[in-house]
Amino acid sequence: MKLLSTFAASPYDIADLHLFRDVDIASAAALLANCPVMLTAAGEAVSDPARPRLVIVLRGALADATGDGATTRILPGESAGEQSVLDGEADLSGLKALEASELLLIDADLAWRLIEEADGVARNLLRLLSFRIRAASMQLRRRQKLGEFYRQLSLNDGLTGLYNRAWLNDVLPRLVSTAHATRAPLSLIMLDIDHFKKFNDRHGHQLGDSALRIAAQLLAGALRPTDFAARYGGEEFMVILPDTPGAVAAGVAERLCERMRETMVFDDMRLPLPHVTASFGVACLADGQDDHALVAAADGALYRAKAAGRDRVIVAVEVAVTAQPAA
């Protein structure tokens, strides 16, 4: 930064500076008279950034990088560094000239004198800070919403809209812990579309995708609001039924199996495709079982449903995992 002149010797008018709007100009101008006006080149940082002071843009523009990725433009008449004056904690290293700019620098001591002696400066400062706080909290709210949006996005399967594997990995262990703690039953249904490779080979991948979407809609539409449906991967889905004993879950699986058999897969609303069927494995949480063992039990039952001819439900035999006696 290069010293150009004092404020009194510069061509700038104090009435154009936001901080001095509706202020007793004469007393403020007298206090500002000896403040330096500095020239900064494009891209240059404000020197001595650890020094608390007000930086007012007279010509050009500054960028204020707040450190959280956001950048604010500071235009002629606007200021930066107010907070550094108020709390004495300066970090003006994020201030950089966007173009060749002229800046008025007001040291903290003088800024305090302005606050105390020039009528209206304190009011303008409060207004400015209130505006900054409001803008910062709006930005925070926007980010929180965006974060929530992306979080949701990362937990849902793009093709079917059901929860995805990441969601399952997060939620299933917690549901299992809750079920053990409350001694409430918890059941799991795993289902896998039958001969889906053949379906894809015969009708094409796009129709395969349609079939998966329809299967997902069927699941989501047939369950209670307290149940969860997720895409486990490929053409495999999982249904979680909290507060549901194995016998009831088996009934739900039978109903889903039947509906799957009866559901038409349409391509362009003219051509119904062959029905798809699915095989189902059901398991109910046993004492001492963790989420992995529960999934393995449902998966084992599903495997047996496939082996037994597909398009059917098999219920896993409940095996309580008890502590092994010490040898």
Ligand SMILES: Nc1nc2c(ncn2[C@@H]2O[C@H](COP(=O)(O)OP(=O)(O)OP(=O)(O)O)[C@@H](O)[C@H]2O)c(=O)[nH]1
């Ligand atoms: N269209 C489509 N196909 C998928 C998707 N994910 C997995 N698949 C296909 O699903 C098929 C699964 O094949 P397999 O694991 O052999 O199982 P299957 O043909 O259903 O046979 P069974 O399960 O034994 O009845 C593969 O051809 C995968 O390419 C997807 O998102 N869209």
